[in-house]
Amino acid sequence: MKRGTIDLEAVPGGLDLAHTLESGQTYHWRRVDGEPYGTRSSGTWYETALDGVAIQVKQEGSQLHWRASEPAEPLVRDLLRLDDDLPYIFETFPDDPALQAARKAFDGMRIVRDPVFPCLISFICSTQMRVRRIHGMQLALIETFGRRVSLNGTTVRSYPTPGALAEASEAELRDLGLGYRAPYVRETAAMVADGDDPSSACELSYEPAREELTRFQGVGEKVADCVLLFSLGFLEAVPLDTWIRSAIEERYPDCEKDGYAATSRAIRRRLGGPHAGYAQTYLFHYLRTRNATSTGTGG
């Protein structure tokens, strides 16, 4: 086993690991303490396994501890986007009450850089579904179709490969609670297994990249935006989900246009342009959790 500690004092804007991993961006991390998703109590280990590498991370104040089956500090820095300059990004946020409140409540929350296949499947599963259930569905996929990776005497299961999900039957996927998304997951997994690489969208500019991703079954404009933002590094992407749409209605009515693309352009401009996706993620998390019965640290 390898291990190490990352000094977060040297990371611009620091980190809030719990909010980063439990704000509906990434769904392949599992809390080792068994508490439900969204609890966000600090000090627990989170674990995942990706491409045969098992990783655990835990934050203690300004220290980020990691353990892994291989040397993994560059990977951890990459997955959590520790190179993003949060103070600079916050300066690009509009001076809006809700957004400034969100920034203060979740200071240190970062956009993730997920591996593209888990991100793609997670957000295909996300349609008309609550965040905690999306996470539960991914854990079920991992438990059923993921390969074992050993770490420090325990076993961590890896996110399933495209081939593993392509070979699953629709009935098996429905049994895990995927509902009508089951055939979409199967079909998209088969496309990726056959060599159609979703990350090829990186070669395009933002709007064409969004259209490119909709060739996968179960991927429309909104899911494509999530993959661009949470995996492929398009920080300007603003997924227009139900929460953000109602926020536009109430707070930015002049950004309500005819059609997804036009509304997207208007709200991206309003939320600061190149880093609008950061503002969107802070706003989404704030709106979605502010009325929840808060037992955690934030909110």
Place this chain on the structure above:
DNA sequence: CGCCAGGCTAGCG
């Protein structure tokens, strides 16, 4: 019971 959840697809006009 009805309504909603990080919407999408197929099939229509």
Place this chain on the structure above:
DNA sequence: CGCTAGCATGGC
């Protein structure tokens, strides 16, 4: 093209 019915499932 744009528009919409239908779609699974669980929680409140």
